[in-house]
Amino acid sequence: MNMESPPMKLVSQSAGQSRYGALAAALKARIVAGEWPPGSALPAEQTLATEHGVALGTMRQALALLVDEGLVKRIHGRGTFVCSGLTGAPMLRFFRFGDGAGEVPVSRIVSRQVLAAPAAVARALGVGPGDATLRLRRLRSLDDVPRLVEEIWLPLPLCSALQDGDTSAWGDLLYPHLAAACGVHVHRAVDEIGFGQLNAADAKALKLPTGHPSAVVRRQAFDLTGRCVECRTTRGDANAFQYTVFIT
Amino acid sequence: MNMESPPMKLVSQSAGQSRYGALAAALKARIVAGEWPPGSALPAEQTLATEHGVALGTMRQALALLVDEGLVKRIHGRGTFVCSGLTGAPMLRFFRFGDGAGEVPVSRIVSRQVLAAPAAVARALGVGPGDATLRLRRLRSLDDVPRLVEEIWLPLPLCSALQDGDTSAWGDLLYPHLAAACGVHVHRAVDEIGFGQLNAADAKALKLPTGHPSAVVRRQAFDLTGRCVECRTTRGDANAFQYTVFIT
Structure with a gap:
């Protein structure tokens, strides 16, 4: 063996797993x-195939599996890239406020505290109850409303x-800032829509009466490793809530 | 030409359309x-290929396109079938009533009238305002609630x-009855979720106070040809509303 060539990455194949399935799992482990x-590019397919000691066709099948999983994407003529996290899924898609469709609402952090995680938050984040967490309250406005x-x-x-420093420098979107400041990339999220009434503090912030009907969206956001990196509750006027589901 | 052999189905290919794209369109026209x-089976791939005068591979590509469109499905070892319409998408998926998860609610038609379509209904159904339509009011219960x-x-x-006869014989699901009685197959639907307050009649039916917050789901259902075959408004207690959206 030529001492200069890199060692071959062995792929261990478990029972019932296809060769390219095992290969996809090995590639995923390297990404995770x-x-x-x-956001970065993977090496060329042929390079990866050689590294793992498989045929180019097998490597392509494995990469196709990772594309299906939403872990990597192919850009025609440029190569294969690790998905750089959620760009879409803004909370505003659940509402119709009349004006400002498609606009990014202006964000203002109105409070920032280090707090012991309450039980429900700890459960959502997968940390111990009472573990230190950062709680932000954020107000999002369209046209100053x-x-x-x-x-x-x-x-x-x-x-x-995110504990220290000027929050007004964060910009209007949390995830790009989370990626830049903490190296945390949100890969997928789950939004649970419910309904409730505004408490006094939230009503005051939204300039609505206490007890006003509100839509409540509870989000858990996850990184590539499947770790929950954020939990969030968003509230807005229920009368402005509108969301479309397509069924096929 | 042998007079006994069926005429070949010519496929006209428009500019920019692939050969199998044009073929898929021709097959779709035959289905529509x-x-x-x-619910019925398509002829064997080879038979279809011969009929259309194309290679088997081209026919397979065309059928794959129709599978992607949700028009047909392949059942391994059995063949290709025209999709028999929506089976899922029950309204109950938007609610958590505690008990009866996954159950089909018991349906009762509480009124049935032939009415001139109001403007909004006419627009949704794609008929003229004032055209005759059948309006049903239906109450759906779980455990007699x-x-x-x-x-x-x-x-x-x-x-x-559906204008005449005993509505108690319809069963709890509308779409299978619509298919059996009218030959109308619901292929896809669009549900628009909003929130509102119950009017006196709906509140009474649901045994809730007038003005109680309600989730409002407005559905348009379409058949294979893209024609709107139903529009529906469903209301239920907003406090029981819960719907999860996955974002990747």
Whole structure:
């Protein structure tokens, strides 16, 4: 063996797993371990095939599996890239406020505290109850009208870079800032829609009467490794709620 | 040419359309025309390829396109079938009533009238304002507790088979009955979720106070040809509303 050539990455295939399935799992492990960070390009298919000692066709099948999983994407003529996290899924898609369709609402952090995680937050984040977490309250406005009030919980020390400094420099979107400041990339999220009434504080923030009907969206956001990196509750006027589901 | 052999189905290919794209369109036209009704099997791939004068591989590509469109499905070892319409998408998926998860609610038609279509209904159904439509009010219960109240509008004469006869014989699901009685197959639907307050009649039906917050789901259902065959408004207790959206 030529001492200069890199060692071949062995793929262990479990019972019932196809050769390319096992290969996909091995590639996923390398991505999750951070070998190729979100947004970066994977090596050429032939290079990867050689590294893993498989035929080019098998490598392509494995990569196709990772595309289906939403872990990587192919850009024609440029190569294969690790998905760089959620760009879409804004909370505003659940509402129709008349004006400002498609606009990014202006965000203002109105409070920031390090708090012991309440039981429900700890469960959502997968941390111990009472573990230190960062709680943000954020107000989102369109045309200077406050529309959404959010309570955002982030695990510490993972997101400790957000504990200090001027929040007005964060910009209007949390995820790009979370990626830049903490290296945390949101890969997928789950939004649970419910209904409730505004408490006094939220009503005041939204300039609505206490007890006004509100839509309540509870989000858990996850990184590539499947770890919950954020839980959030968003509230807005129920009368402005409108969401379309397509069934085929 | 042997006079006994069936004429070859010519496929006209428009500019920019692939050969199998044009073929898929031709097959779709045959399905929409009712040559193979929903639920029925398509002829063997080789038979279809011969009929259309194309290679087997081209026919397979065309069929794959129709699978992607949700028009046909392949059942391994059995063949290709025209999709027989929506089976899922129950309104109950938008609610958590505690008990009866996954159950089909018991349906009761509480009124049935032939009415001139109001403007909004006419627009949704794609008929003229004032055209004759069948309006049903339906109450859906779980464990004898009324949970959902529905207003269902159906176009006439398409659904005239539902105008007469005993509604208690319809069963709890509308779409299978619509298919059996009228030959109308619901292929896809669009549900628009909003919130509102119950009027006196709906509140009484649901045994809730007038003005109680309600989730409002407005549905348009379409057949294979893209024609709207039903519009419906479903209302239920907003406090029981719960719907999860996955974002990747």
